[in-house]
Amino acid sequence: xSGPIDPETNPVAxxxxxxxxxxxxxxxxxxxxxxxxxxxxxIGNPGPEFPLTEEPAMPEVNxxxxxxxxxxxxxxxxxxxxxxxxxxxxHGVKHALPEYTVAHPPIPPRILRAYEVFTPQFSSLQGGxxxxxxxxxxxxxxxxxxxxxxxxxxxxxxxxxLSPEIPNNTLRRIARHESKVRQFLSxxxxxxxxxxxxxxxxxxxxxxxxxxxxxxxxxxASITPCIKGKCLPQHCPAHAKxxxxxxxxxxxxxxxxxxxxxxxxxxxxxxxPESVRTSHHFKxxxxxxxxxxxxxxxxxxxxxxxxxxxxxxxxxxxxxxxDAIRGYNGWAGxxxxxxxKHEYEVPIDKQTNLLIVDESTGIIKWRPIPASERLQGVGxxxxxxxxxxxxxx
Numbered sequence: 001x002s003g004p005i006d007p008e009t010n011p012v013a014x015x016x017x018x019x020x021x022x023x024x025x026x027x028x029x030x031x032x033x034x035x036x037x038x039x040x041x042x043i044g045n046p047g048p049e050f051p052l053t054e055e056p057a058m059p060e061v062n063x064x065x066x067x068x069x070x071x072x073x074x075x076x077x078x079x080x081x082x083x084x085x086x087x088x089x090x091h092g093v094k095h096a097l098p099e100y101t102v103a104h105p106p107i108p109p110r111i112l113r114a115y116e117v118f119t120p121q122f123s124s125l126q127g128g129x130x131x132x133x134x135x136x137x138x139x140x141x142x143x144x145x146x147x148x149x150x151x152x153x154x155x156x157x158x159x160x161x162l163s164p165e166i167p168n169n170t171l172r173r174i175a176r177h178e179s180k181v182r183q184f185l186s187x188x189x190x191x192x193x194x195x196x197x198x199x200x201x202x203x204x205x206x207x208x209x210x211x212x213x214x215x216x217x218x219x220x221a222s223i224t225p226c227i228k229g230k231c232l233p234q235h236c237p238a239h240a241k242x243x244x245x246x247x248x249x250x251x252x253x254x255x256x257x258x259x260x261x262x263x264x265x266x267x268x269x270x271x272x273p274e275s276v277r278t279s280h281h282f283k284x285x286x287x288x289x290x291x292x293x294x295x296x297x298x299x300x301x302x303x304x305x306x307x308x309x310x311x312x313x314x315x316x317x318x319x320x321x322x323d324a325i326r327g328y329n330g331w332a333g334x335x336x337x338x339x340x341k342h343e344y345e346v347p348i349d350k351q352t353n354l355l356i357v358d359e360s361t362g363i364i365k366w367r368p369i370p371a372s373e374r375l376q377g378v379g380x381x382x383x384x385x386x387x388x389x390x391x392x393x
Contacts, residue, residue: 035069035138035141037134037143038067039065039066039132040064041062041150047150049193050130050152051152051153051155052125053155054157054191056125061130061150061152062117063082063117063118065080067138072114076115078138079111079113079136080112080113080114080135080136081111081134082110082134084107084118084120084130084131084132085104085130086120087102087103088102088103088126093199094199095203096197097205097242102126102245104123107121126248127151127152127153128151130152133147134146153184154194155184155193156182156191162175162209162251163393166255168313169313170314171210171258171259172393173392174328175258177387178209178211179198179210182198183254184196185197185198197248206243207248207254208254215257215261216260261328262324262328269343270310272323275337276305276335276339279337281336285336286355288355289301289303289354301357301362304361305346306363306366308323319343319344322343323342325343325383328383329380330379333374343368344368344369345367346367347364347365347367371385
């Protein structure tokens with residue numbers, strides 16, 4: 001005759017011949033077994049926060065189920081259905097776009113055995129609240145568990161990884177000035193983690209290392225209207241109204257957007273002198289200047305408004321590069337010709353309203369516009385000098 005059945009390893013039917021709804025009565029004992037399921041995460045990275053990798057890529061999250069109150073013989077035959085969701089909501093986050101909410105695309109569910117590990121297969125890079133759910137059945141009893149307060153968080157790139165990816169010193173200084181070299185909100189940089197992307201303090205939705213606000217979607221299409229001052233970035237069809245999800249969560253995509261934007265601003269800067277030369281008001285000023293000369297018995301001059309001098313963004317910043325830096329922050333205000341106000345302007349005598357020209361050559365020298373003469377409270381009037389003052393990394 002066999003001995004009493006071990007309730008921990010072989011629970012059997014109740015006296016009525018069916019499994020109890022919440023427990024199993026075992027012959028020869030006076031108690032019920034109460035199965036309970038729990039979710040555990042990888043001991044090497046137990047959470048509750050799982051940082052993006054520095055690559056960047058989604059973290060590997062490993063979870064498994066533990067059923068207490070049942071022995072291995074019972075759990076070996078059980079099947080566990082796993083699901084996961086990931087959702088980020090910026091509501092209440094300082095400076096964030098209030099409507100910014102992103103749900104990760106559906107993560108494929110998995111049906112696994114008790115000893116198998118569930119690893120959510122992420123298909124998109126983002127952070128947010130991670131919820132993992134597992135369900136199984138023991139007889140007619142449904143068992144389920146759900147995680148709480150798990151998060152996928154961002155990770156700022158280290159200087160060692162970031163610096164070689166940035167093509168020039170100007171962009172390194174812009175990153176230092178715009179974000180203190182952070183893609184995500186944290187007190188420090190250089191490999192730290194943060195739950196939220198770093199949003200711009202002007203509440204316009206700029207984000208990340210380079211505070212991308214209106215990223216270009218078609219750089220070539222916007223050159224003509226922007227040269228003519230016909231549209232601001234937020235109204236121009238070549239600019240997106242907000243950064244993409246990739247630019248928000250992936251520091252490499254944020255950097256790529258900054259490179260495109262700065263190169264585009266350089267193209268606009270180089271085209272600005274021609275836009276001035278061909279403007280109706282500039283031609284009128286040339287006529288007035290020469291009329292003034294002939295009135296004073298002087299021959300008219302052939303007036304030359306030169307192109308901006310050009311160097312490079314590393315160690316030879318000339319007029320074009322400095323104007324592009326200004327453009328990165330935004331050419332706020334209007335010049336004498338109804339065009340956006342650049343880093344330099346055509347000098348005009350305030351008393352006579354005549355062009356200031358080198359009368360020995362007929363050449364106009366571009367005048368740098370001081371911060372005191374720029375719009376205050378719109379962007380940074382001293383942006384170029386502040387960027388150039390930043391330390392390299």
